[in-house]
Amino acid sequence: MSKDIKIKKGLDIKLIGEAEQTLENAVISNFYSIRPEDFHSIIPKLIAKEGARVKAGETLFYNKDNEAMKFVSPVSGEVTEVQRGPRRRIDAIKITADKEQTYVDHGKFDLNADAEKTRAHLLASGCWAFIKQRPYDVVAKADSTPKAIFVSGYASAPLAADLDYTLAGKEAELQAAVDALSKFTDGGFHISVGKNSNSPLAGLQNATIHKVSGPHPSGNVGTLISQVDPINKGETVWTINAQDLVIIGELLLTGRFNAERVIALAGSSVKKPRYFKTKIGSEIATMVYDNGVERDGNDRFISGNVLSGKRVQPDGYLDYYSNIISVIPEGNDYELFGWNKPVFDKVSNTRALTFSWLTPNKKYDLSSNMNGEHRNFVLTGNYEQVFPLDIYPMQILKSCLYKDLDEMEALGMYEVAPEDFALTEFVCVSKQPHQQIIRAGLDLMLEEIG
């Protein structure tokens, strides 16, 4: 079954440095790092203390609220350091990898098992971490039952890794994951694929395939949810990144937690943007320097895409959910009369002496400069042009700022995730931090309402 979804509101930001479709094996990283902050709102209870030896797939820590929910090591090796922040919060768990990898064997899983057995298996094997829920955009609660499950197989964000390419040949794993997970819901397993794509997801059974087209955020899972079956109060949906279905599928089929992932290295600072086969938590230094960026360059490294990714240092690590490392120039320089001279080399959705509307197919080299200062909300109507959800973006942002829980709920807070507000943040002339505002709002609701 296939339904077409066409998005009109949005903005394609075309950047220089899209990854070429050539695959390299990344230099094997000596160190891996897992950061509990990737699992937003989870408080970790550490099991693997410093000096402990772990196999790939062995538990590093569990969720303090639910001991059954494990978070596992992507590699086998020795836990060499547990970095702590204020109040002994765990910032990162650093693992020195073995030369020879050994895996915990969870055993081949019976795909016909019922939902509860599957749930226990996913929780114990660490694969539950890949299942996120909305409302709140956090790791799904261990006992939650979704009304539907959504996966986006179409990456529309700037420079995004092409999922058709990174998932190629993984049909068996994807099918296994879909078969197992679709038992959790009666509302269907919804997958979006690009309209003209050749996605390995397109042929899956037990799932509803939606062909999407239109500008970014057409590939955001939030857009898919709003088009197919928007979340109402009291309902929960699950979202899973397409590349993580592969890890879940492989675990079910072989019993191994294989953290391997094909990721893109992209951005205008990269000499030869291309794809790498690497593992969750590996050092980005293993990929970015060879035919990549200058060692003493003034660049910004981002684990994730340029709109919603996390800033990392050059000695940082690939985060748990990302399939791209973006590197763009750091824009920490002044620009003479930047506010009034005609602009040809930056993207804008207005025409206020900005000329990107003349060249819709031009690729831009954007830096991390703010292009202005933070202000109060002033301009209206420009967010709506890039925001396809049936929600009033400025009103919901303001309700988050003044923390009116009733209003946040009424305006649709249960439906959104920070990444849905990435484009409104990009076009905001007042340079307001939309995603941060939404995250803070979701955290407040999670705390007060749960």
Added chain:
Amino acid sequence: MGLKQNLHNIREKYRGTKMAPAFNALHTFLYTPNDTAHGGTHIKAADDLKRTMNTVIMALVPCLIFGMFNAGYQHYLAVGEIEAVTSGFFSSEFWTLQNFSLGFWKILPILLISYGVGLGIEFLFAVIKGHEVEEGYLVTGMLVPLIVPIDIPLWMLVVAVAFGVVIGKEVFGGTGMNILNPALTIRAFLFFAYPTWMSGDKVWVEGATERAKEIIAGSNADAISGETILGGLAQSHPIDYSVADMFFGFIPGSIGETSTLLILLGGLFLIFTKIGSWRIMLSSVIGALVMGYIFNLVVAAGWITETSNFYGLMNTEFWHHLLIGGMAFGIVYMATDPVTASQTNKGKWIYGFLIGFISIMIRVFNPAYPEGVMLAILLMNVFAPTIDHYVVQGNVKRRLKRGKLKTA
């Protein structure tokens, strides 16, 4: 490198101090800051608030320059030194250095006072409250000279600007927080504080007030009539301006409001750049035409006759209302202020329509001061949050209904 580096050093030196906002305001005028995105999106669109405001100013400059020529033209025409224009918009009688020079020297002080007093207060508040100087006043400061009469005493302007900026904007928290359009607050203050100056037939043409005083003192020169078209219509005087005069703007009025042609071009520019809301502009025009047409029908039906006070304005052809007074200027530059207008797209239609509708209603029914657009916009500024509330409630109800359908 020199200037950039020096300014950077000063900025770092004053960072976090009371004077930082004042310095930053001047610094960012020259250089867009070196701030980079911290979290959230790592890239940002090219526009900031300065660029947005600058676009509006660019749309206003033609009106300002035209106003300078028109100030001289109206004066010399009234004293009988030149002939009325004959050959369209580019008539040689109008675009003379003599006309421009009189207007320029008359309007320059008004412009300087508007920016000087307004920005002075902005800087003061920024330093006291420790926030950055906001760009809103760049537009307000430009609007003010365009919506006052040419012969306004400068001290009145000082008082009005100070009032408008403090009460109209700063007490609410600055640009983005205000309820009323600051430029119109200034204009309304002038009107209600000094009504004898701001209405009548003397203040609109340079020299008319002066001449009136001379006549009272015994001079036997002819009085200068500086009556605006609206003023004339309100008293059912015959109007000797052609539609072309009104459209091109060769008529007395506030400095920048007369040329409907240039305002139209400015409006198209704002719509093209996506800075001004076409929804508000279009719906205001529709609202004004509807109300004007209703009045025309009332006259046609014979309910209002020539003996009525309202006859002159009611009998004005409905589309002429767009050409006279401050209607076009208000619709294009004032009603579209994003902070004080409705903020939802549906709300903008309602808001704009009511502005046009109420403007003409006030214009016709208030012969003492026939310019309704100022009051109509201020009134709708107050109602805009209410309009938005009901528009947003529509979305909220749809969401609730969707949830109920599910559970049912």
